[in-house]
Amino acid sequence: MSHPASEPVSLYADPGGGAFADLARRLDRGLSVGVETLAGLLVLVEVVVLLAGVTARYVFHTPLVWSDELASILFLWLSMLGAVVALRRGEHMRMTGLVSRVGPQPRALLETLAITAPVAFLGMILYHAVDYAMEEHFIVTPALEISNAWRASALPVGLALMMIAAVFRLMRVARPATVLAAVAITAAVVGAFWTAGPVLKPLGQANLLIFFVGLVAVNVFAGVPIAFSFALATFGYLALTTGTPLLVMVGRLDEGMSHLILLAVPLFIFLGLLIEMTGMARAMIGFLASLLGHVRGGLSYVLIGAMYLVSGISGSKIADMAAIAPVLFPEMKKRGAPPGDLVALLSATGAQTETIPPSIVLITIGSVTGVSIAALFTGGMLPGLVLGVALCAVVWWRYRHEDLSHVARTPKAEVAKLAAIALPAIALPFVIRAAVVEGVATATEVSTIGIAYSTLMGLLVYRQFDWRRLKPMLIETASLTGAIIFIVGCATAMAWGLTQSGFSQDLAAWMAGIPGGAYGFLAISIVAFIILGSVLEGIPAIVLFGPLLFPIARAAGVHEVHYAMVVIFAMGIGLFAPPFGVGYYGACAISKVHPDEGLKHIWGYVAALLVGLIVVAAIPWISTGFLAR
Structure with a gap:
């Protein structure tokens, strides 16, 4: 689920200002209206295209051979434009637990760094994204018979628009000194890593700790959106410690965002609204x-x-x-x-219903691990x-x-x-x-x-049926889709980097050696995914570790559907349990209840969820009993 980071009003300038500020506001508003309208239209077009495909195949028995291909092309554009909308609105998934607990001045700096860090990544990757789109020009799509550059161009266009949106957002910050400080810190960190490249390269797998643990943790806890935290770590690791062309990272980003099954995400979000x-x-x-x-x-x-x-x-x-x-x-x-009990129960039911179809987490697991969605x-x-x-x-x-x-x-x-x-x-x-x-x-x-x-x-x-609400619903769908799918793309690139480093083989060997067989493996997975769910949220954790752990689960004798249910519930408990679980704060925001009021009530529900999880883990039939034999 998304945890929007609201812009603190005290940090943003008054609407007044000179001619330059007025021009900037006009350009910002124009960009916002244009991108939001186009993204909302793409959601609507996707619904029409896919519904036409179903109707033609099932009712008229005449499949539209081009419908899936067109839907796939438009989906990448929807995801990238949605990510632009989410960045402008501050709706990319973030961990704000630390940011919200510091004083006004440190918070102002961290909020600004949460914008300048993505700008740094976007500026560094943009050239390689353009190069990638040009390379795709020579590939022709099978059904529509058009250049694949029409689809791949969504990446450089989306990244460029995100950078422009982020810069405009920086211009709305009230204190220029804070912006300069954040830009200086970001530039200094990037420069320090670049200078240290020759020292880092000989360190081998120790770089995994530096980039994928240290750098990711610092960014996530500082409030940098999770997608950009992953992206910065992956870019730094590949650029400074390997000889891998950075074109490959763009390719992995594209691959992660282009699973057609993920098109279910915006459609089910819109259905919920x-x-x-x-x-x-x-x-x-x-x-x-x-x-x-x-x-x-x-x-x-x-x-x-x-x-x-x-x-x-x-x-x-x-x-x-x-x-x-x-x-x-x-x-x-x-x-x-008591209001605290209500928000505690609402949060607990969020974790309880993570496996109810058509859960977006289920769809994501199916797309990255190959497990049957129907199962x-x-x-x-x-x-x-x-x-x-x-x-x-x-x-x-x-x-x-x-x-x-x-x-x-x-x-x-x-x-x-x-x-x-x-x-x-x-x-x-x-x-x-x-x-x-x-x-x-x-x-x-x-x-x-x-x-x-x-x-x-x-x-x-x-x-x-309020027709006036349709446009805001379509734009909200596009924004949440962009936030989710961009995370999937960045996490896919990061998972690829981990795999290429040999980490996955080492992890597999270690997990295979855990005592207790299948139940020992399930126990360690529960602990790991509760922690991952509280820090990373469910979808990025699944994209990162699903492809690594599901084959190990099969080798340990755990049914893949049973394993999916266990890890989803474990992540759900982490996601919806305070103090780090952002789902809990989402429940508080919707309920208009202060988070402190729910703390004394929620632990009984968390204990119940843990008991239920242990029962589900101990009895595989609960997850697999109704599967077709």
């Missing part, structure tokens, strides 16, 4: 509340159940939380539930239920003495009416899953069926 806008999420929650509202802790059970159902539709945790919290929280507060979708339902039961046990204990004397039971006729209203919404997860399992659509295409279904339900059944 759509179900909230059409009132489908509200209808589901209203029905569940009518069933359980009179039970002690009933609305907490509704929260757990609603997150389970909505996760099966949207695939985006931010969309899930934004759809549910505003509907349930006012009534829960009215009944006396992951099938295997993810029951493990999420196990963790849900564990959370329900904590809810039962905490609310066993709740006073419900003032709460009236919903009449059966009203429950039946709400069930009828909610039925189209509740059917959507089953429509999506059936379309994949029955072969109607691929995991990439199936979201377009969900989008078409939700649009029809919003227009014809729920009569709730």
